[in-house]
């Protein structure tokens with residue numbers, strides 16, 4: 001069974017199409033980078049894959065089911081933190097939120113063990129009792145990733161996980177994403193993601209151009225050369 005299957009997807013909020021005829025699929029444990037210009041529809045696509053928005057037409061399946069019916073196997077790292085930094089909430093509390101399910105009002109011993117495990121794995125255990133506001137941008141981002149992973153999802157979707165982080169922090173986050181042995185879809189403006197071990201790249205600008213290969217090299221397709229974000233590829237690869 002495919003991890004992700006998108007067929008003839010169209011979407012509009014109002015009159016204009018935001019996404020047009022998007023088609024792609026991902027196998028289990030594949031890593032897809034989603035890039036493209038501002039307003040191109042990346043976040044919208046992610047919201048559809050998460051089941052937050054319904055396609056206008058077309059089909060989206062996550063491990064064989066509509067996203068809404070499979071939300072328990074999807075982890076999500078939002079673009080912006082959805083909690084106020086003024087709330088004195090600790091790192092451990094935020095990570096535990098990832099274990100909440102419908103109709104569940106308390107955390108079990110297993111939930112707490114899993115939270116400790118993931119904090120260790122992401123090397124942020126030492127911040128467990130710290131308030132989220134007292135962390136750096138990169139550390140905070142790792143906490144959001146930990147919250148997404150603590151439920152042991154089969155697939156994780158991330159919206160700009162390296163934005164507003166310094167280069168060292170960005171490298172750490174990308175190393176971490178690369179090392180995860182689950183299906184990954186990562187929206188990014190960070191060109192360095194293209195130099196990572198991605199299986200597929202989707203360039204989204206209303207329509208999608210998909211690049212794939214057993215071991216992907218920097219794409220030479222003209223669509224990628226047009227992306228202002230990857231200007232340097234013009235010299236490196238596109239020969240412009």
Ligand SMILES: Nc1ncnc2c1ncn2[C@@H]1O[C@H](COP(=O)(O)OP(=O)(O)OP(=O)(O)O)[C@@H](O)[C@H]1O
Nearest residue numbers: 013014018036037038039040041042043044045204
């Ligand atoms: N709730 C909404 N209602 C109406 N239009 C919307 C809504 N959300 C987004 N849009 C529009 O849909 C288009 C795609 O937006 P989207 O946020 O998906 O792009 P994006 O590629 O993620 O952009 P960015 O790189 O700037 O984050 C834009 O033109 C945006 O203005």
